[in-house]
Amino acid sequence: MTPVARGFAAAFLAAVVWAQVPPEDLRNTYTPDPNTRFTMPHYGTRRAWGERRNHLRRQILSAAGLLPLPDDRPLRSHLVWRSQSNGVRIETLLLETLPGYFVGGNVYLPVKLSGRAPAVLSPHGHWKRGRLEHQASYSVPALCVNLARQGYVAFTWDMVGYNDTRQTPHDFGGWREQLWSFNPMGLQLWNSICALDYIESRRDVDPRRIAVTGASGGGTQTFLLAAVDDRVRASAPVNMISAHMQGGDPCEEAPNLRRGAFNVEFAAMMAPRPMLMVSCTGDWTRETPDVEFPWVRAIYELYGAAGQVANRHFDGGHNYDRRSREAVYAFLAQQLLRNPAAVDLTDHAIEPLNDDDLLALRHTRLPSRALSYEALFENWRKTARAQNAKLRTRELRESLRYALGAEWPGEIDMLVSERRLVLSRRGRGDRVSGIWIPGRTPPALVVDSDGADAARLKPAVAEMIGRGRFVYLIDAFQTGSAVARRNRSSSYFLSYNQTDDAHRVQDILTALAFLKRQAGGTPELVGLNQAAIWCLFAAAVAPVSVDLSIDLNGFSGSDEEFRDRFFVPGIQRAGGLSAALKLAGGRAGAD
Numbered sequence: 001m002t003p004v005a006r007g008f009a010a011a012f013l014a015a016v017v018w019a020q021v022p023p024e025d026l027r028n029t030y031t032p033d034p035n036t037r038f039t040m041p042h043y044g045t046r047r048a049w050g051e052r053r054n055h056l057r058r059q060i061l062s063a064a065g066l067l068p069l070p071d072d073r074p075l076r077s078h079l080v081w082r083s084q085s086n087g088v089r090i091e092t093l094l095l096e097t098l099p100g101y102f103v104g105g106n107v108y109l110p111v112k113l114s115g116r117a118p119a120v121l122s123p124h125g126h127w128k129r130g131r132l133e134h135q136a137s138y139s140v141p142a143l144c145v146n147l148a149r150q151g152y153v154a155f156t157w158d159m160v161g162y163n164d165t166r167q168t169p170h171d172f173g174g175w176r177e178q179l180w181s182f183n184p185m186g187l188q189l190w191n192s193i194c195a196l197d198y199i200e201s202r203r204d205v206d207p208r209r210i211a212v213t214g215a216s217g218g219g220t221q222t223f224l225l226a227a228v229d230d231r232v233r234a235s236a237p238v239n240m241i242s243a244h245m246q247g248g249d250p251c252e253e254a255p256n257l258r259r260g261a262f263n264v265e266f267a268a269m270m271a272p273r274p275m276l277m278v279s280c281t282g283d284w285t286r287e288t289p290d291v292e293f294p295w296v297r298a299i300y301e302l303y304g305a306a307g308q309v310a311n312r313h314f315d316g317g318h319n320y321d322r323r324s325r326e327a328v329y330a331f332l333a334q335q336l337l338r339n340p341a342a343v344d345l346t347d348h349a350i351e352p353l354n355d356d357d358l359l360a361l362r363h364t365r366l367p368s369r370a371l372s373y374e375a376l377f378e379n380w381r382k383t384a385r386a387q388n389a390k391l392r393t394r395e396l397r398e399s400l401r402y403a404l405g406a407e408w409p410g411e412i413d414m415l416v417s418e419r420r421l422v423l424s425r426r427g428r429g430d431r432v433s434g435i436w437i438p439g440r441t442p443p444a445l446v447v448d449s450d451g452a453d454a455a456r457l458k459p460a461v462a463e464m465i466g467r468g469r470f471v472y473l474i475d476a477f478q479t480g481s482a483v484a485r486r487n488r489s490s491s492y493f494l495s496y497n498q499t500d501d502a503h504r505v506q507d508i509l510t511a512l513a514f515l516k517r518q519a520g521g522t523p524e525l526v527g528l529n530q531a532a533i534w535c536l537f538a539a540a541v542a543p544v545s546v547d548l549s550i551d552l553n554g555f556s557g558s559d560e561e562f563r564d565r566f567f568v569p570g571i572q573r574a575g576g577l578s579a580a581l582k583l584a585g586g587r588a589g590a591d
Helices: 003-014 046-063 140-149 175-179 184-201 217-228 263-268 292-301 322-336 373-390 393-404 452-456 459-466 500-519 531-541 559-565 576-584
Strands: 076-085 088-098 101-110 117-121 153-157 205-215 234-238 275-282 309-317 412-417 420-425 432-437 440-448 469-475 524-528 547-550
Touching: 046 184, 046 217, 046 263, 046 393, 088 140, 088 184, 088 373, 101 140, 101 184, 117 184, 117 322, 140 153, 140 322, 153 184, 175 559, 184 205, 184 217, 205 217, 205 322, 217 234, 217 263, 234 322, 263 292, 275 292, 275 322, 292 309, 309 322, 393 500, 393 531, 393 576, 412 500, 420 500, 432 452, 432 500, 440 452, 440 459, 440 500, 440 531, 452 459, 452 469, 459 469, 459 524, 469 500, 500 531, 524 531, 531 547, 531 576
Parallel strands: 117 153, 117 205, 205 234, 234 275, 275 309, 440 469, 440 524, 524 547
Antiparallel strands: 076 088, 088 101, 101 153, 412 420, 420 432, 432 469
């Protein structure tokens, strides 16, 4: 062994860390779901939280299929019907949020309106009648009528699959849609962004005074919209923010959405803008005064803005009832009205509104250019391809990295036992085990879909070892000695957990980062069998140069091939094979 090789091996042995490498891979034993009780993380500085906030914003947009957001989003609104009731004016309209896709909604306005008024967006929850629902415990018309009486322009629109918005069902999507991040949550978030675009564009609205409020599933849309769009100046999510229940509806879940995250963090992204958290004793927000609210307030304190967030807690069941609405009226008045003391903030009873006055499709048909579900999905894919083709290298790499959930690790702990080397990203609880063979640097990282022992028997690897190269052969996630039981049956598994293939890419990055820090230079990355695809995507998102040696064995990047050989939600939306080849370079694709 040469002096360099001996020194490299000695450095490995000197760096043995026993306490930090877990005995089991946490990725197999901890698979969160909507009902997991999440632990509140600690962010000690405004900068630390700011970095986390920026990361979460991109993660939400990626899961929604909106990373990056479209640069040009022309919005068409089609006024269908005007009516007057309960002392306010009501406009019924269709918004074309995607070419050929129409969302129904209602604008409630004061009878007399001079100048520009503040506006309130109100996404509805999962009550059966959606934006038409009017009962004691929950009423969208009562909320919007009273807001209009108080001087606001109030806008409510359909969830996907509700009332006028029929071109997609409320629950849609399979494996192909997952590859392209086409899902109900993302489409609803996009509709919310477009609703904000629309209300901001109205001549009777002051764009500097726009708020959003909704309950239950509408509460989810409230804090997701506020998290990704700073045009929301005040928000009031009602009976939704919880550390132990995250949603559980198709429009509240999406692959990769809550990967390492949960709703309380999403809600705190509103800071330091004003927010009222409304909660009650009879649902999953029952702990808000003692658990969720103090943590969110601590985030506001990082900005010196603890007074900008408040909690109102009521005795009762899941609702957006009169008491909750009046709490929101008082909050919005302080944030948005010029003279709140002059406004009656009582929730007055309303006469039931006629469905014919609220539903667009009672008066008109969808325009002839309205598209079928399949045509909408095809347009989504076409638009994604065109957008990806314009992205700069940094943006393309970011899109792929968020789809994969991949990171270039910070601190890496290791454990050496005879010829086995086990790595773990500090604080992550994962394990990357493999065989290490001392030799000359730069090192070679070898990954085989059949595991490290199988790779060592391959002639090309044996020759590499025979030439005296330093070689590290790993058992990537769920291969070789890393095969273990993993419960994938939990509800909305992919919303909270990565696929095996995504974890394999991460293991390769972890090993590359370790070798790069130990040996320097440009490591060689060798991918054998199916692992060639894993290595390609690892090289594509790695922030360092890699000498890539792979044979893709005919992999052409079709949806079916990604389903069968490398299933990662969002991978096609992020550019798929063409993006990986562009970013990775090297000897990729020789087949």
